[in-house]
Amino acid sequence: MAAEYAEHAENVEGFQAVEREFERLLADSSTLAFRIAYSVLRRREDAEDVAQEALARAYRKLRSLRDADRLRPWLVRICWRMALDHRRAARRRERREQAAAEPAVSPGPPTVEEVAAENQFRARLFAAIDALPEKHRIVIVLAGIEGYDIGEVAALLELPEGTVKSRLHAARRRLMEDLR
Amino acid sequence: MTPAKDDELSARIDAELRRALTATPSPEFLPRVRARVAKSATPRLGLIWWLVPAAAVGAGALALALRPGERAAVQPPAATQAVASSVAPGALQAPSARKAPATRQAPGTRSHAAPGTRHRAPARTLAAREPEVLLPRDEAIAFERLVTRLAHWRIDADAWVSDAGLADPRARITIAPIDIRPLTLDR
Numbered sequence: 001m002a003a004e005y006a007e008h009a010e011n012v013e014g015f016q017a018v019e020r021e022f023e024r025l026l027a028d029s030s031t032l033a034f035r036i037a038y039s040v041l042r043r044r045e046d047a048e049d050v051a052q053e054a055l056a057r058a059y060r061k062l063r064s065l066r067d068a069d070r071l072r073p074w075l076v077r078i079c080w081r082m083a084l085d086h087r088r089a090a091r092r093r094e095r096r097e098q099a100a101a102e103p104a105v106s107p108g109p110p111t112v113e114e115v116a117a118e119n120q121f122r123a124r125l126f127a128a129i130d131a132l133p134e135k136h137r138i139v140i141v142l143a144g145i146e147g148y149d150i151g152e153v154a155a156l157l158e159l160p161e162g163t164v165k166s167r168l169h170a171a172r173r174r175l176m177e178d179l180r
Numbered sequence: 181m182t183p184a185k186d187d188e189l190s191a192r193i194d195a196e197l198r199r200a201l202t203a204t205p206s207p208e209f210l211p212r213v214r215a216r217v218a219k220s221a222t223p224r225l226g227l228i229w230w231l232v233p234a235a236a237v238g239a240g241a242l243a244l245a246l247r248p249g250e251r252a253a254v255q256p257p258a259a260t261q262a263v264a265s266s267v268a269p270g271a272l273q274a275p276s277a278r279k280a281p282a283t284r285q286a287p288g289t290r291s292h293a294a295p296g297t298r299h300r301a302p303a304r305t306l307a308a309r310e311p312e313v314l315l316p317r318d319e320a321i322a323f324e325r326l327v328t329r330l331a332h333w334r335i336d337a338d339a340w341v342s343d344a345g346l347a348d349p350r351a352r353i354t355i356a357p358i359d360i361r362p363l364t365l366d367r
Contacts, residue, residue, distance in 0.1 A: 022217070026210060026213065026214075030205065030209070030210060030213065031204060034203070034204070034205040034209065035201050035202070035203060038200075038201070038203050039200070039201050044203065044205075044206070047203075047205075048205055048209050048212070051205065052209070052212055052213050052216055053216075055213050055216075055217070056213070056217050059220075060220070121192070122196055122200065125193060125196050126200070140197070141201065144194070144197030144198060144200075144201045145201045145202070172190065172193070175193055176186065176190065179189060179193065
């Protein structure tokens with residue numbers, strides 16, 4: 001009886017520890033997960049769906065992960081991958097729908113030229129980012145998220161800082177060439 | 181492109197990236213995540229709690245299935261079977277022994293079945309797989325006498341006790357003296 005109680009208490013303590021760790025993860029990394037997904041999808045609703053699924057997977061992972069410090073890099077990778085998968089699926093769906101539908105009407109001209117130019121630059125920027133090799137793309141996205149320096153990006157990707165620095169340099173050079 | 185223009189473009193890229201990537205999720209995002217996790221966690225916990233009794237039932241079923249069958253049972257010694265067959269036919273043996281086919285008897289013993297009757301192959305039931313109960317010779321004889329007397333409504337306790345070589349149990353009965361006092365009223 002005492003052994004059963006001790007085992008039950010251990011289970012309860014383990015469960016509570018997982019809950020605490022997950023709340024900490026939500027506080028620290030939910031926005032990061034959302035932004036990573038948003039950098040790929042550029043649609044708030046889609047990014048929230050993907051980040052939500054990635055965090056739910058992270059919760060399940062918490063039970064089996066011995067080193068809780070590795071959860072954040074794991075979350076970055078899984079979120080990135082899920083966002084890419086989501087975008088691929090969405091593009092396939094769009095292509096099917098476009099093939100079946102009438103030719104789309106092109107959007108009307110912008111009312112304010114400055115806003116239009118800004119939007120155009122953003123569209124070109126993200127098109128250029130999308131054209132980057134994947135290993136360069138995630139580096140520039142993480143470095144672009146405010147508050148993450150080279151060291152933090154290296155820690156999130158579990159890469160040496162030198163590797164992150166060279167990839168970031170190569171990515172920026174390629175972006176500059178595409179946007180000139 | 182001049183270095184100044186390069187710097188301007190680089191700064192513009194950084195600014196645009198930061199603006200785009202500092203988006204924040206909606207206020208409903210975290211409650212949705214918690215609800216999603218709670219929804220996925222509950223059945224898993226339920227599964228864990230059900231896993232223990234399910235495993236116990238499975239282990240029990242496995243143990244029953246792997247239990248040695250009737251063929252693997254230990255053959256009773258020939259002497260015991262001979263004793264059992266010499267007393268009340270069919271009355272003193274364990275159920276499995278009564279149901280056992282003639283081929284399982286020790287050499288030299290006779291069959292309990294009347295001539296002409298046929299043994300049916302034992303059904304592989306739980307009773308058929310019960311271990312046999314082997315009785316010592318003196319217990320078998322005593323049991324036979326009891327059964328015989330019960331059958332004839334003759335149960336003579338004196339003869340029974342003397343046959344068994346036991347002391348008269350009535351000699352051991354002592355009755356304490358009875359103290360009779362008149363009732364007294366408290367009022």
